[in-house]
Amino acid sequence: MTSTEPADTSATSAASAKRAACSQWTHSDRIKRESRHIFNKLHSIAADADFVRRVHYRYASLLVTANLRCGAWYTDPAITSAVSYFKSTDGHTHQWSFSLKRSNLHVSMPDALSKTIPVWCAVLNTASQRKYGVPTSESEAFGLHTPTWMIPPSEHDQIRARIDGFVTALLNSDLDVPRLDKPLQPIFVTPQNDMDMLPSSLANTTATEIVPIVLLSASRFISDSASLDSNTPGGAETGGNSFVYVQGAGDDHENWARGLTPDLFWQHSDALLACEKDLLEEAVDNLVKHHSTASGSRAHWFTPRAVGSEPSDGADAANxxxxxxxxxxxxxxxxxxxxxxxxxxxxxxxxxxxxxxxxxxxxxxxxxxxxxxxxxxxxxxxxxxxxxxxxxxxxxxxxxxxxxxxxxxxxxxxxxxxxxxxxxxxxxxxxxxxxxxxxxxxxxxxxxxxxxxxxxxxxxxxxxxxxxxxxxxxxxxxxxxxxxxxxxxxxxxxxxxxxxxxxxxxxxxxxxxxxxxxxx
Structure with missing residues (x-):
């Protein structure tokens, strides 16, 4: 080959591509490991719980309800009055349902927030109107409301077409249908919302023509897991410990919680969040073991403790x-x-x-x-x-x-x-x-x-x-x-x-x- 001939770069390019792919795989693998570590899970939960707390303080007249199971991780029991159990699977596409087993009639975004609860609101509004004559169906809040940025119009219309069937099933059941003088209306709140754009009437619900059901998704949206490092909140939120933020950290607790429950987490949150990463797993194991030995049983999942809380089953104890x-x-x-x-x-x-x-x-x-x-x-x-x-x-x-x-x-x-x-x-x-x-x-x-x-x-x-x-x-x-x-x-x-x-x-x-x- 003479000096005027171009150099063969194919081997160099292949080696570079291989190194880049290897580096990307290594980074992705590290991110996956970090997202499963209980240290990052608990600190992400604490960061999301701070957002829930801020919304609660802004609209203190609204009762806070934890949607079980994972919602209990994000809601401080000191501000929580009751629990509910709306399943995301009741809102999956083409599987929309109104559960007569999980009726959640004791409480007044995952699919549970974006679809299941909006269906619940529309069904109860219509069932109350048919049985008691109230609330009026002329109200804008009466029908089905879903988040427009998540649910396309075609899916919204398909869900709405099933509401009458759900209402009939409820009225034919042995469940007590509550009388609603005002319609239930879901209001969707996420960390991406501009809080100033929310209705000012939420601060004084007695003056409104609706019963607002604020559906609060605690975790902020992460579009790309590879960017998790850039979304790490500062040490001010974690007592000086930096961490990798994990969206929906409370999900799938069986895979990371090591027997820890929301009740145990909230009882010992200060100590757990102050613990060094390398020592946290052992600390959690010791805590779970100590509680099991002392009480002779597993820890309760979640116990609301707000002043005026209903019993954890949501029943009217006094009556x-x-x-x-x-x-x-x-x-x-x-x-x-x-x-x-x-x-x-x-x-x-x-x-x-x-x-x-x-x-x-x-x-x-x-x-x-x-x-x-x-x-x-x-x-x-x-x-x-x-x-x-x-x-x-x-x-x-x-x-x-x-x-x-x-x-x-x-x-x-x-x-x-x-x-x-x-x-x-x-x-x-x-x-x-x-x-x-x-x-x-x-x-x-x-x-x-x-x-x-x-x-x-x-x-x-x-x-x-x-x-x-x-x-x-x-x-x-x-x-x-x-x-x-x-x-x-x-x-x-x-x-x-x-x-x-x-x-x-x-x-x-x-x-x-x-x-x-x-x-x-």
Missing amino acids: RLAGTAQGDVEVGNTGIFIGARTAEHNFSPDERALYTRIIHFTSLAPPAVPSNLSFNLEALKISDSEPSSNVYPIHMSPNKKGLLAIRTAFPPAITCAYRTLIDPASAVGSRPKILVSCQDGKDLSGSLVVAILASCFTDTRQLITADESKREHELALTKDTTRRRLQWLVSASPRAAPSRAFLLRVNELLLSHKHKPAPT
Whole structure:
């Protein structure tokens, strides 16, 4: 090759491209690792919580509600009055839904904020108008409102076309439809909003013609994960510790939280945020272990603590608890109460005096009894001479093992509850009262309450007192029966709705021919 010929640069270009690709992959891999680290997760959550706090202080007259599960990470329990459970999956494209299980009727952006809750507002407005004549449908706030910058007009119209069907389903259910004198109107707020552009009337909601439902998305939008480093907030927000900001840091807690819950985080937030990055994982592990050892159970997920907070299940304690200090909730006027107690809870004399019978799920080892007496209620009765004679223990675990035990443990418990309800001598005050409790007041106790309500009460909430009528009722049970009894439960205690797996087991138990009474 002579000096006048151009140099061959193909090898050099290929090597440069390879180095650039390798560098980009290394940077991307580092960013992914950083975005999963609990240090960056907690500091990002704290930064987002500051934004939530600023909005709250600006509109202090509005109640703050945490949308579970991940919304609990961003809302300081000191300013939070209640919780809700709107699922994003109810708002996914072509899967829009109004959940009769997660009705969220106790509260007045992910898809949960941009679509699920707007659907909820429109459905309640229309249902109230049809049932009570208010609010007026002429109001601009009455119909479906979705964020125009996220939801295209075609999708908005498709969702709106389904509202009437959702309203009909709600009105035909056993859920209590609230009377709304003013329409609910969603107002969408994100960190990208100019706060000065929000309606000034939010500061004084009593003077407005609407009930504003401010849907606050706490995390700021990051368009490109590769730019995370440039979005690192300054040390002023984190007590001097710099961090990589992670959008939606509270999501998928199973993959990063190491057993930490929002309750534990908020109780120890100062110490956790002050901890060095290299020491934080060990500190979290020690905190979770210490709490588990001290309490004998896992930490609660989230507990609102604002002055005037509703009970964590959103129920009206003053009207329905009749002196129950633990926050137990009665399902309608059935005499069936549901509550939360640890597996090792020792019921005080005052607690036992409130109830005719307490059915309590405990993980303690059961007393040894002959196997052929497992279904004999008389063998399971506790002598009246014992101090806790009205406590009926069920030895079940709140996991898959508990699911398997439903078939054997629930029938005698249902029988025990029924005999208590129909026995005139068992009334506390004017009528019998039964408390069903488990560790979280949800899966175990919720599924048993549904089973008791389905087995012992008619669709009009009347206790079945005649043996022949009860046998006929049990033979006629359907999935619609258990679905409606679940609606009774969530109307009284929204957080008591058991998981789908437990409800399926209840249906198997009540609807299986093996467990139905033989026709006479």
